[in-house]
Amino acid sequence: MRLTDLHRTTGFRLATLFLALFGAAALVLFSYLYVEITGFEKERIDDWLVREHAGVRREAAADLVESFNRQSQYDTRNQRPFGLFDPAGRRIAGGFPGDLPRIPYFDKPFPMRLEVLSGHPPARCIAARLPDARIALQCQNTRDLDHFDEELLHVLLSAGALTLSVGLLGAVLIGVGSMRRLDAVTASIRSIVAGDLSRRLPVHTKNDDLDRLVRVVNGMLDEIERLMHEVKGVCDAIAHDLRTPLTRLIASLERAQRRVMSEAEYRTTIDDVITEAVGIQRTFNAMLRISEIENGARREHFAAVDLASVAEDVFEFYEPAAEERRLSFTLHRDEAVSFEMQGDANLLFEAVANLTENAIKFARAGGQVQLELFRNPEGVGIRVIDDGPGIAPKEREAVLRRFYRGEASRHTPGSGLGLSLVNAVAGMHGMVVRFEGAQPGCKIALVKCAEASR
Incomplete structure (x- = not known):
């Protein structure tokens, strides 16, 4: 300006x-x-x-x-x-x-x-x-x-002129300061528009109305940058994780096209292609499911949900899978305590089911998996415990991102979207996914804090 x-x-x-x-x-x-x-x-x-x-x-x-x-x-x-x-x-x-x-x-x-x-x-x-x-x-x-009257009038007029001059000078200084701040903000915005998403609007120590607005805008820019990086990461992860099944699918089709096969071999090839296609479709469905949950459209249909009933349904659903792997599968809850909260029962079932499925998948053979309901001054929640390889502390934040797969799960079936879905459901319900210490194994808690529930 x-x-x-x-x-x-x-x-x-x-x-x-x-x-x-x-x-x-x-x-x-x-x-x-x-x-x-x-x-x-x-x-x-x-x-x-x-x-x-x-x-x-x-x-x-x-x-x-x-x-x-x-x-x-x-x-x-x-x-x-x-x-x-x-x-x-x-x-x-x-x-x-x-x-x-x-x-x-x-x-x-x-x-x-x-x-x-x-x-x-x-x-x-x-x-x-x-x-x-x-x-x-x-x-x-x-x-x-x-x-004396003349001198008094002169003094008063001089004082008035001096006051107006100082006031006008102050107005100019304030205006120049505002111009400089706006120029700095404008330069930062232009830099951001040009593609530098790491740039932030300058914040002063005055904590005035403009600073409060700038802090809100900077928070919005942080979220935009995070989402942009997440979109880029998702695109990279899709390209990386779907390249192998697509390559296998194309190779199977080309092999069937080039070779003379018997009916049984054709049927086997078609089954393999269908399996790969279903896996790809499942991945995309999981991504769409996470996007739907993060959109928060279903929050307006929240109702009172008994978290204990959700845990019991999950326990009954996965009990056969645990028996098949010869795992000790238990559910712990206090019958005298109410575990009621506001939420979507189907989404909560889906989140707890994902945690339980991971626990059963990675628990050691003949080991144990526990579902534990708890309520304390901190809040209400459910804890899933297994004695598998666990998740390294340095990976605990990363595993909540889409398509991320830790070292322990890299060679097992899956798309790397299970914990992302759990995190999306938790965010929608005002819950947090907490990794707690377990030696050996993994202990993950889904917690609804008391302040958030009020």
């Missing part, structure tokens, strides 16, 4: 708006201070004039000449010119130079220019008409007061 675009930034506009509001408030405050301070000084002079006026009214008529002359002796600078005038307006006593000026009204203070003095200074005066028709005039030179 250019500096000419400064006025378009939200920060500059908000700063200037608050500056205008503050300027209006300051103008009202300064005006109030000016009026009150100048008014106070004016009232103080008027109060003094009223007191002097009352003194003249109380004083004897014969003593007024002496009193006015005595006052003029102390007022050498004509700061308080007093004058006593006869009915014709000629000065009788006092230091007021010249004859009686025009009096707008009596017995109340009034402003007047002292034309008879040098510079024609302003003054506040009060006049009294005495019983003997004489007129007493008492004034207070207000040149110093007017100078």
